[in-house]
Amino acid sequence: MKILRALGLTFLLTLMFAAASSADEAALRQTVTKFATAKGFPAIEAVVRELGATGDPAVEKVLNALSEGNLYVRKSDDGVFIGKEGGATASLLDPLSGEPAGEALKAEITKIRVNNSLRGTIRDVLGTLTLGSDDPKVRLAAATTMFKSPDADAIPALDAAIAKETEASVKARMQDARASAVLVSDLPEAEKLAAIELLGKRGDRDTLSLLTGFQANAQGALKNAAGAAVEHINSTLALWQTGQNVWYGISLGSVLLLAAIGLAITFGVMGVINMAHGEMVMLGAYTTFVVQEVIRTHAPALFDWSLAIALPLAFLVAGGVGLAIERGIIRFLYGRPLETLLATWGVSLILQQAVRTIFGPTNREVGNPSWMSGAFDLGQLAITWNRLWILVFALCVFAVLLYVMKRTSWGLQMRAVTANRRMAASMGIRTPWVDALTFALGSGIAGIAGVALSQIDNVSPNLGQGYIIDSFMVVVFGGVGNLWGTLVGAMSLGILNKFLEPYAGAVLGKILVLVLIILFIQKRPRGLFALKGRAVEA
Amino acid sequence: MTGRFFAAGADRRIAITIAILLAVAIVVPILNIAVPPASAFHVPAYIVALVGKYLCYALLALALDLVWGYCGILSLGHGAFFALGGYAMGMYLMRQIGERGVYGNPLLPDFMVFLNWKELPWFWHGFDHFWFAALMVMLVPGLLAFIFGWFAFRSRVTGVYLSIITQAMTYALLLAFFRNDMGFGGNNGLTDFKDILGFNVQANTTRSALFAASAIALALGVFITWRIIGSKYGKLLMAVRDAESRTRFLGWRAENVKLFAFTVSAVMAGVAGALYVPQVGIINPGEFDPANSIEVVVWTAVGGRGTLVGPIIGALLVNGGKSWFTGAFPEFWLFALGGLFVAVTLFLPKGIVGMWDQWQNSRRERRAAATPEQGIPPIVEVAMPVKQKPAAKSSPTPLDGGEPQPAE
Numbered sequence: 001m002k003i004l005r006a007l008g009l010t011f012l013l014t015l016m017f018a019a020a021s022s023a024d025e026a027a028l029r030q031t032v033t034k035f036a037t038a039k040g041f042p043a044i045e046a047v048v049r050e051l052g053a054t055g056d057p058a059v060e061k062v063l064n065a066l067s068e069g070n071l072y073v074r075k076s077d078d079g080v081f082i083g084k085e086g087g088a089t090a091s092l093l094d095p096l097s098g099e100p101a102g103e104a105l106k107a108e109i110t111k112i113r114v115n116n117s118l119r120g121t122i123r124d125v126l127g128t129l130t131l132g133s134d135d136p137k138v139r140l141a142a143a144t145t146m147f148k149s150p151d152a153d154a155i156p157a158l159d160a161a162i163a164k165e166t167e168a169s170v171k172a173r174m175q176d177a178r179a180s181a182v183l184v185s186d187l188p189e190a191e192k193l194a195a196i197e198l199l200g201k202r203g204d205r206d207t208l209s210l211l212t213g214f215q216a217n218a219q220g221a222l223k224n225a226a227g228a229a230v231e232h233i234n235s236t237l238a239l240w241q242t243g244q245n246v247w248y249g250i251s252l253g254s255v256l257l258l259a260a261i262g263l264a265i266t267f268g269v270m271g272v273i274n275m276a277h278g279e280m281v282m283l284g285a286y287t288t289f290v291v292q293e294v295i296r297t298h299a300p301a302l303f304d305w306s307l308a309i310a311l312p313l314a315f316l317v318a319g320g321v322g323l324a325i326e327r328g329i330i331r332f333l334y335g336r337p338l339e340t341l342l343a344t345w346g347v348s349l350i351l352q353q354a355v356r357t358i359f360g361p362t363n364r365e366v367g368n369p370s371w372m373s374g375a376f377d378l379g380q381l382a383i384t385w386n387r388l389w390i391l392v393f394a395l396c397v398f399a400v401l402l403y404v405m406k407r408t409s410w411g412l413q414m415r416a417v418t419a420n421r422r423m424a425a426s427m428g429i430r431t432p433w434v435d436a437l438t439f440a441l442g443s444g445i446a447g448i449a450g451v452a453l454s455q456i457d458n459v460s461p462n463l464g465q466g467y468i469i470d471s472f473m474v475v476v477f478g479g480v481g482n483l484w485g486t487l488v489g490a491m492s493l494g495i496l497n498k499f500l501e502p503y504a505g506a507v508l509g510k511i512l513v514l515v516l517i518i519l520f521i522q523k524r525p526r527g528l529f530a531l532k533g534r535a536v537e538a
Numbered sequence: 539m540t541g542r543f544f545a546a547g548a549d550r551r552i553a554i555t556i557a558i559l560l561a562v563a564i565v566v567p568i569l570n571i572a573v574p575p576a577s578a579f580h581v582p583a584y585i586v587a588l589v590g591k592y593l594c595y596a597l598l599a600l601a602l603d604l605v606w607g608y609c610g611i612l613s614l615g616h617g618a619f620f621a622l623g624g625y626a627m628g629m630y631l632m633r634q635i636g637e638r639g640v641y642g643n644p645l646l647p648d649f650m651v652f653l654n655w656k657e658l659p660w661f662w663h664g665f666d667h668f669w670f671a672a673l674m675v676m677l678v679p680g681l682l683a684f685i686f687g688w689f690a691f692r693s694r695v696t697g698v699y700l701s702i703i704t705q706a707m708t709y710a711l712l713l714a715f716f717r718n719d720m721g722f723g724g725n726n727g728l729t730d731f732k733d734i735l736g737f738n739v740q741a742n743t744t745r746s747a748l749f750a751a752s753a754i755a756l757a758l759g760v761f762i763t764w765r766i767i768g769s770k771y772g773k774l775l776m777a778v779r780d781a782e783s784r785t786r787f788l789g790w791r792a793e794n795v796k797l798f799a800f801t802v803s804a805v806m807a808g809v810a811g812a813l814y815v816p817q818v819g820i821i822n823p824g825e826f827d828p829a830n831s832i833e834v835v836v837w838t839a840v841g842g843r844g845t846l847v848g849p850i851i852g853a854l855l856v857n858g859g860k861s862w863f864t865g866a867f868p869e870f871w872l873f874a875l876g877g878l879f880v881a882v883t884l885f886l887p888k889g890i891v892g893m894w895d896q897w898q899n900s901r902r903e904r905r906a907a908a909t910p911e912q913g914i915p916p917i918v919e920v921a922m923p924v925k926q927k928p929a930a931k932s933s934p935t936p937l938d939g940g941e942p943q944p945a946e
Contacts, residue, residue, distance in 0.1 A: 273698050329880060329884065332884055333883065333884075337697060337698045338612045338697070338698065338701065339883040339887065340883075341612070341698065341701060342832075342835060342836065342839060342879050342882070342883050343879055343880045343883040343884065345832055345876075345879055346836075346875070346876040346877065346878065346879020346880040346883075347876060347879075347880060348876070349872045349873075349875055349876030349879065350872070350873055350876035350877065350880075351876075352872065353869070353870075353872035353873050353876065354873075356869075356872075357869060465829075469702075469705060469706055469709050469828065472702050472705075472706075473702075473706060476699065476702060476703075507713050507714075507716065507717055508714075508717070510710075510713055511710045511713050511714050514706050514707075514709065514710040514713075515710060517703075517706065518686075518689075518703050518706060518707065518710075519689070521693075521695055521699065521703055522689045522690065522692075522693040522695065523693065
């Protein structure tokens with residue numbers, strides 16, 4: 001009878017505790033006190049696992065404290081507390097509820113020591129625990145953690161979580177985690193085969209290393225299945241790798257396009273060799289630097305807008321310098337391209353040295369606004385925001401330029417002057433001004449390219465030099481006097497470069513591209529999209 | 539022949555130049571070695587080294603003048619031929635170090651030991667013989683120029699396009715020579731030389747000998763260029779410069795004419811590089827920098843392209859200025875150089891020598907106009923085409939000047 005009553009009481013108590021959603025705090029406390037008697041890391045690890053197996057979120061606090069080295073044992077009664085050290089005494093907190101539980105002298109308590117493998121275990125255990133969290137992001141993170149460090153003991157917890165899960169993406173990740181746990185468990189072969197199939201479909205790098213590891217130790221049908229899955233993943237990854245290369249190539253192409261598009265105006269449309277073009281890019285980058293410095297000191301809140309503010313300023317600065325160069329030097333040298341080349345080279349030296357004198361020879365720090373930093377994954381592609389924005393920006397600049405050239409009266413005048421100067425002049429077009437403004441436009445566009453390039457390149461006086469040869473290659477390759485040619489030229493050179501890189505290395509790849517362009521110019525001296533008809537003979 | 543040799547104008551000037559160079563080649567070493575340091579006539583060793591370096595630059599500028607001034611090919615890659623000649627000589631000098639290197643390997647240069655290479659790459663074989671290295675000094679740049687020119691001229695890449703691809707060529711070589719696996723010492727290049735032909739490269743006597751060799755090579759270069767442009771072939775060269783299509787329509791193969799000039803010029807540049815390296819004691823990929831090649835252009839432009847003496851004067855003046863500037867106001871040198879580029883193209887399109895000739899001629903013409911009976915004085919043979927077509931020098935097909943041309 002006594003026993004029956006005791007049982008009944010226990011039952012009631014259990015119900016009460018269940019209602020309080022704290023399964024059995026007493027049992028939990030009992031487990032926690034085991035830390036006091038556990039000697040050595042394996043023993044502590046066993047206790048950690050035991051706590052994890054309860055699946056109770058309440059153990060999170062104590063485990064975190066343990067991992068951070070804040071869990072103490074009071075020597076007098078073997079009580080376990082979370083401690084906060086302060087001078088000679090430490091304030092103690094209850095390990096489960098986190099409520100204050102008095103103070104103790106430092107001499108009265110001992111810290112429970114942890115090592116890295118133990119911390120790893122704690123992380124895993126916490127990962128399992130957070131599977132039940134309310135926040136889907138936390139659940140996803142937990143599933144990912146468990147996927148990366150599979151543990152056969154976690155299968156029941158995962159099964160329960162999968163059954164409850166409503167978000168499809170989280171559920172899929174949990175199933176992956178379960179599959180990886182199945183592989184290390186001693187479940188029957190059929191389950192493992194199913195797991196392999198599931199993992200094979202996922203097909204990313206983590207799965208690949210997991211399956212390769214499994215394949216090495218497996219036998220028979222499992223080994224074959226794993227091998228097939230590995231092969232499948234490898235081919236998928238190769239495809240993604242190609243995609244990634246294309247993306248890198250497009251990204252490089254957009255940089256080349258930005259650098260070259262101003263040149264497509266000055267060299268392509270006007271036929272003026274401007275060796276100081278790279279320095280216009282540099283001026284744009286330094287304008288960004290100055291704008292950011294002013295913002296940093298006067299209005300830090302505007303920092304995210306710094307690039308938007310720098311764009312028009314860079315256009316004006318570079319365009320103004322371009323206008324000065326055209327009026328001061330280039331207009332005396334029309335029809336003498338080689339002399340123009342030399343004079344503008346001289347200008348580029350002067351501009352470089354001027355910037356070096358004013359800003360110093362070292363690299364200057366240009367920050368990324370928050371919306372340009374970071375990266376995201378698209379499938380297996382890693383895409384950084386700044387590269388994506390630069391691509392978008394380059395295409396916008398291209399579109400605007402195309403519009404200006406083809407649809408505005410200014411563009412019409414520009415084309416008229418280059419097609420037949422005398423006729424244009426007799427129609428009342430002020431050809432000297434069209435020349436000057438066209439050159440200023442090309443320079444200004446180089447300036448805004450500098451704003452974008454300051455985000456991915458070192459802002460130094462030599463910034464422009466690195467782009468000048470590439471830019472000329474793009475314009476010549478694409479076909480002089482053709483904006484579409486410049487776009488295609490930039491993209492194809494970018495992609496070609498990135499596809500050669502894995503086989504030949506970065507430097508050799510670049511050399512190969514240069515050699516290919518040199519050979520290409522032999523074959524088609526007027527570029528990919530050569531102008532036909534009368535313009536050729538001029 | 540000798541009658542014409544001392545005739546007048548350019549020919550006499552060239553003869554004098556050659557004579558001066560030969561005299562310098564003999565006198566300066568004597569003044570350096572035989573005259574005691576206390577004497578007022580003593581030439582200090584550093585001057586010998588410095589001027590020796592300038593003479594190599596002058597030879598390089600002369601080489602560029604042959605293609606640019608006389609054939610209208612503006613090469614922005616002549617520094618590459620210079621550096622290749624220098625590397626060929628550097629390889630010989632490296633092999634001469636032998637066991638005296640830091641690692642004491644009798645066969646491999648230090649940097650190869652450092653990179654853990656076990657045997658000599660194939661292209662390093664033979665460079666232990668001077669004759670082989672000397673051959674390569676001329677053969678490698680010449681061959682590169684021949685192949686490059688053969689492709690470029692045959693497909694009629696001209697004007698600015700040619701300039702840009704020559705620049706791309708030297709840029710590609712710059713990148714290539716920076717690589718360690720190329721086997722040319724990578725970033726550091728070749729240095730720490732000990733002997734040349736058994737003489738210590740550091741010794742005063744060797745330096746004087748190298749100085750003399752540079753002066754003689756320059757004199758030889760002037761002589762060869764002079765013979766070339768004085769010949770029938772030289773007329774063809776200038777015809778191609780002034781009106782390429784017209785020359786072609788007359789039945790000449792313009793591409794062969796250009797190819798010959800380009801190759802000869804590259805060989806001259808290679809020899810200049812080979813003489814340069816033992817004097818400065820190092821050759822590294824920086825010599826391939828496109829900026830270096832374009833600097834050579836300004837030497838030639840300052841002195842006066844299309845004249846034989848001009849590039850020499852230009853190279854000496856600009857480099858003398860550079861040495862002085864980088865010592866006195868290091869931060870202003872690039873301003874000065876940049877300004878020089880602009881000023882020369884705007885105000886001195888014919889360079890110093892060209893301007894001098896023009897002034898002399900106009901003076902003579904005035905005199906001739908004043909006394910018409912006295913017969914017309916001999917016209918300067920070399921400078922003549924330059925005088926007649928100032929705008930056409932750089933653009934082979936004369937365009938209606940002073941205005942931008944539509945893109946091609």
